[in-house]
Amino acid sequence: MTTNYVELANKIALDKRSRVLRSMVLDALEGGGRGHLGPALSLLEIVRALYDSVLNHDPSNPLLVSRDRFVLSKGHGCLGLFTVLADHGYFPTSELRGFCGFESNLGGHPERATLPGIEFSTGALGHGLSVGIGMAMASRLRNEKWRTFVLLGDGELNEGSVWEGAMHASQHQLGALTVIVDFNRMQASGDIDSIVSLAPLAAKWEAFGFEVTEVNGHDVEQLTEVLGNSINPHGKPRVVIAHTVKGKGFVSAENSTAWHHKAKIAKDEISSLRAEVAV
């Protein structure tokens, strides 16, 4: 029987930690008065699973040589990453409220130069995979053990450069590279299927030489297990297609293009959202 990941992703209830993290996302959103809320919420459990349980990392030493590298290629999902990094102590959680401020370290897309824990500055789509492939190759050339994880948006897969990178990762058999696709089935202007269909997405990645796994992208236990699986560094690179819900956790934002990016957010909108994740 085929697993209906879309249904699972929609149905799964968020635990207390996921609600707390969402509340922190709202702190940043409220402070900045703007932001990409929907994309940050679809990837929040993925980033949580990575930093809570999968990545070898040290918030007190963000440039630890042996750390696993994580590149958020869909940089517009940064509110999710900022929240998890702050929660792990990379920087004070109080900085979240400065989001997008003139002198803030937290801009609308992640920047390596300004914020500890950001592996690479992203924002223009279609860059992170190739950069991650370079990192994974560096690990191999130095006979080091660290792994590279790159999180792509599904809309980002429209970019041709992603597929250039995919071919090369496969050619080099970069088994220490894990690509994660935040498959929320929406992009800025609507349903992906109405713009550029990705179907059959798993078969596409398989055809490009990847080992493919599909998961419920809001099931932290499942994400932890799959992302933490042992790897063969000289085997196929792998892709984890994480079925997610854009705006997950807030009824008014779920599957809504209005909350892909929003500016001039009213206080009562934030209050209304905050009530949904009260713990």
Add this chain to the structure above:
Amino acid sequence: MRQKALTTVYKLAKQDPRVLFIGSDLGAGTLQAMREDIPGQFFMEGISEQHIVGFAAGLAQEGFIPYINTIGTFLTRRSFEQVSIDVGLHCLPVRLLSSGGGMVYAPLGPTHTAVEDFSLMLSVPNMKVFAPADAFEMENLLTALVDDGDPHYVRFGKGGETIVTQDFPTFEFSPKVFGENSSDVVIFTTGVMLQHCLEARAHLLSQGISTTVLHFPYLNDLSIEQIASHIESARLMVCVEEHVPRGGLFTQILHEFASTRISTKNLYQLSLPSAFSHNYGSQIDHLDLNGLTAPKIAAHVEALLVNNGK
């Protein structure tokens, strides 16, 4: 020049495991000796310039020094955003070795002629832009700057250029001076146009016109203060470059003259037109058409001197 550049990269890679070579579907046999000798430092990737620049940035982020080589237009036009963001924004030591600068690939048409490469690369913050004149200067440049932490763009000529920089055994960022102080004419140039300008200088000297040629292998900062004495005495200054009129050496000169309050009254430009050429032929055909060969440079200078009331 390209051959010397690639063999220099091989030599540097032998000495330093951080040095990598990345080609983009270059001709069969390119750096075959390196491929066999140190295969871990040699990559021949596919036709995918965007990916290759990002790949190189990832490697550079982790401490490697990747030297990428392919046709200049593909490095500059096709992968501009990767060059700007992955390399420039992160200020990574990626080396963009650009084959076929200017009209070298004229027979292949406008998709292959890198006539605005200086303009594109000079617009990227942190990018250092170089145009050596011959293989000797190319080797000195690559060897001297291997540890430089900034990104580099290096324009190649066609190859086989006469060696004219042999009196400058070490690479310096400052301009190379060919001539004496107090010349009537100063010619500014860069890259392989130096040879044409030196030939023009020889002709002008034979006509009793004192001429100094200033060659700028490094285009970001022209070190005008170091050549101020040449400029102050000149009755005529001409910038000669194999590039569209805007965004290259002439534009850099204007910026530096303005910032140092030097008059541009006697400054002129010889360049390629701001146009995509629909002619083919050879590089020399195009240089000649646009007045960039030695006889035409010399004739242009003589005409300007007459018009300026020599």
